[in-house]
Amino acid sequence: MSLATDVADKPTLYKRIRADIEKRILTGEWPPGHRIPFEHELVARYGCSRMTVNKALSELAQADLIERRRRAGSFVRRPQHQWAVLKIADIRAEITALGRGYGYELIGRKLRAATAADRDRLGVKKAGKVVAITCRHSADNVPFAVEDRLIDLASVPDAATADFSREPPGSWLLHHVPWTEAEHTISAIVADNRTAEALDISVGAPCLVIDRYTWRSARTITAVRLLYPGDSHRLVARFKGG
Amino acid sequence: MSLATDVADKPTLYKRIRADIEKRILTGEWPPGHRIPFEHELVARYGCSRMTVNKALSELAQADLIERRRRAGSFVRRPQHQWAVLKIADIRAEITALGRGYGYELIGRKLRAATAADRDRLGVKKAGKVVAITCRHSADNVPFAVEDRLIDLASVPDAATADFSREPPGSWLLHHVPWTEAEHTISAIVADNRTAEALDISVGAPCLVIDRYTWRSARTITAVRLLYPGDSHRLVARFKGG
DNA sequence: TTGACTTATATGTCTAGACATATAATCGTG
């Protein structure tokens, strides 16, 4: 859809070829397993050089819409498992995108030698120092999420002296630590006393939990748990092409 | 990572160029905003033609690692919002992957003219017929998830006569309807009476909810709500490269 | 100083070839 329009306004040849094929796949005219015309056939049909159709087909293959096999041809793939691309925005960006006022409040910060629990949570073996941070994000002065974070000082020494009373640790890390990998785990819990108070909801209310564990080239950076009121917050994931 | 190995075993030139640049970005040597060497500079450095470096750079741009601007050059992108790739598997596959026995049970099936609520949920305006299905998936005979689904018969007429007492509607649709787009919304609720009974958990226990809305080229296909016990089920999403 | 015009340039697309390589299909042999 976004792809279709993106193609429509720039009617270069290879994009037209790609869109033509894509349309046939999406409408079911070419079902999963169907063999797409050979490159030389498309070359003849569109009257262009092979590099051009190759570019179109390569992009379709990269998008997992087709599968290319040497000597055999190109085939429409069957969608075996559903992917979904989940866009987990920075909380501030998320709130301002909703047109609401962003608020931030540091609840606690501690610099300490890593306890056994800390090391377990960060997935590190060696003893070292960590910063533990608890804070709250709010939208129009209504609690939006509470954050409970651990930063490994062995990987991010600057975090020891950073001022987290104004800037959320999430944004700070985003600006001070280059590209990272992360793993998110999403689950649901009911609010305990402490959580209920921090989020201004009742005890026993549902909460959405995101646990994010971040590292860079096998080096642990941070582990964070975000708690959202379950009835007000939703994660949206678009499947195949967002 | 998977990309690195994928490149390592096929040391073609453009893949080597792509990997070289990617490494510099990932290690932080070229921070966000940094200008990547011009194509003609890379041509000189690698002693190849421009098409080859162009292919490497185009793929990096497609992966959103760099941004290309005419006349200006190519620049390392700053990760403004975090992506995460969420793999939402077919429930049967998910359970068997855990090494547990899959069980399926149809609880209810109704064919009816779409009510206003149905039309709202499916996002269609015209009146028509729908199939409403309630079913339960279990792992080793323990309830794993309950499913509440609506299928638009205008888009999938075959669903009227399909036998959902043996085959889950999810797999049936996967095999009978070609490529689709979908949107997932994840939230948390607490179990009400009906849910608690179906999942064999206590009333008030947290549940993870996935609402999936599926369509194909602007045609609605199905809307489904999946309820998982919140303490036992977790969604895992890997960031950048799965 | 500002705005309109011009120019230089990096990327975007494309061609008409080439050789490499994996592999489906064929052929031959035991």
Added chain:
DNA sequence: CACGATTATATGTCTAGACATATAAGTCAA
């Protein structure tokens, strides 16, 4: 018939050019 060797072929990669086009930067006039 089964199995190994051969061959044909579709894709994978690459070249050395070309023209198109958007736009940053420089130029000049109001």
